[in-house]
Every structure is written in structure tokens, then in C-alpha cells.
Amino acid sequence: MPITVALDRSAEDARPWIEAARPTHPSLIDTEHVLAELYHVVNVPTIIWIDEAGRIVRPNDNQFGTDTFTAFHGKASGPYLELIRAWVNEGQGALPADEVRRHQLLPSAETQLARAEWVLAWRLHQRGRAGAAQRHFARAAELAPKDWTIRRGSMPIVGQNPFGPEFFELAKEGAPAYPMDDVTPTRVAPRAL
């Protein structure tokens, strides 16, 4: 069962995509970044495999369902979709517990403080305190420079275009990586910026 979760500032931001896709699976909205906190999601898309017993069997993996941006991020969707089919149909591709743990990205004291700063910033923004909010978004970004859920995810909130010049400036630092990047065989080309 796919469960898709939009880490967006409002349901309205995600609505066009959801209405176009007409999903039959649960398609959820996470304006408070609950999933980012619980699963340490530092970029999107992030995919996690959970087995029938509710165990994580393939940890956070930055993979794609289409090739729309393959020239940018250098990952192909085809091999990953094959992996998912093999898991669903034949039970292949789930990793043993020690492998899962070895390839988990875990939070640090700084990145957890960054999440608290982000939560405070988002609340202040919603209370109409844009200036104060911006200071805490900036503090969160300083604390977690390799977290685009924080850095790129706050761009629409502070009035920046997440596909505009500020994003291309951010992208020069390199996208956040999960350890699974070295495991899942989808890399087709070096990153082209």
C-alpha cells in the first residue's frame, strides 16, 4: 500500500498534484512536518519500506517515480520501480536489520534543535510574525545545512521560489544524501547543475 505524504505549508499547495494523480491510496498532508521529525526526512522525495509487521526494511532513500528531473539529480526511476515490484510480488529487496541500521541517517543534537527552531518559526509565521519567523527559519538552516526539508521547504513560506535563484544557490552546496544512495542502483549520471 503506497502512502504518500506532502510536506507542504498547506493542503492547497499539494491539491493540484493530488487531484491530477487521483490516487486510490492514502494521500496525506503534513503541514507541521510530523514525518520529517519522526523519520528524519532531510529531503524529498524520501521513500521508506515498511513490512507487514510495521518494521522498517529499507530506510530513507531519495528516489523518484518519474524521470522528469533525472538530468538534474542523476537518478533513474526505472530500476527503482523494478525494485518495488520485486518487493511487492516476490518479497525481494527488504534488507536485514543490521543492513537497515547501517544505512540509516540519524539525527544529531544540532539537527534536532533545527527541527525545534523550524517548528517555532512556522508557528510564528502563522501568527503573522513574519520577521521573527524568518530569524528562526534562518537559525534552523544554520543548524542543519544539509536538510532541504528545512531549507528548501521554508522557501515558499518566506516568499522565495523553490525552483528559482535561491534554490540554485542552495543546490551548489550539493543535495542532502542518505546512506542508501550507495546501495540502491539508480544512479545514471553525475549531477548536472
Next chain:
Amino acid sequence: MTTTSFELIEGGSFHAVDATVGGERVRIAPAALERATGWALKPEGLCREAVCVPVRDRAALANAAGVDLAAFAAALGRPLALDVPERAAALGTPAEERSAALASLEAPDFALPDLAGRVHTLAEHRGKKALLIAYASW
């Protein structure tokens, strides 16, 4: 020192508490802090349900004006984002706690709404494989 209304954000909930503010210090009455966070100040330390955390410097943690928020967060090892002029703070989850939860491989449950406002949980899909996909319009 001024008494003021203060917003404490904890575990996704927003709590309005009375606080005494002086400089960068925010003090909250023990009863209000317990209502917001579940942690009570007791002779043996800070306690929630069956768990107690000993407090080394009790004088720094609490006085007649209440429990110092920064000292409270430090005693529990919790990250604290604080904005005194805005009268608001967010308490986060310690990295050790989050890391241990992830390393247990037990997928954390959550409850989130769909476009129609219907709330779904991960737990309701137990017994099936779940492909959890976080995405965004950005």
C-alpha cells in the same frame, strides 16, 4: 520581571501558559508546566509517569517564580527553540531518543489528514506492506 502569557509548543500541541519573564529567562509555574509537558517537579527530580530524572542544580531549575524553561529543557536533554520577545518556545525531541526509536526499526506511527480532512494512521495498514513516500510541491 513581568508576568505574561506564553506559548509552549510541545509534541505538536500548543499550550498557553502564564510565565514570568526577565531578560532571557522564562519561568513557568510547576503546575502549568506539568499540564503542558507531563513533567512534574518532585523531591526526587523531574518526573513523568514512572520516570524520574534527578536534578543536579535545583536552585537553577526552580524558584518561587517557577521553573526556568531553559534549565528544564537542559535537565531533560531536550532541544529548546526560544523567542522571549515573541513569548513563544518549542521543545523538541532529544537526538538520542529519536535515533534509538529509528534504530529499533519499529516504524513510528502517525496520524495525518487527507485533502478531505479524513485522518489516516500508519497503524491501520498493519498486515500489509507499506511504501511510505514523503514528497512536496517544492
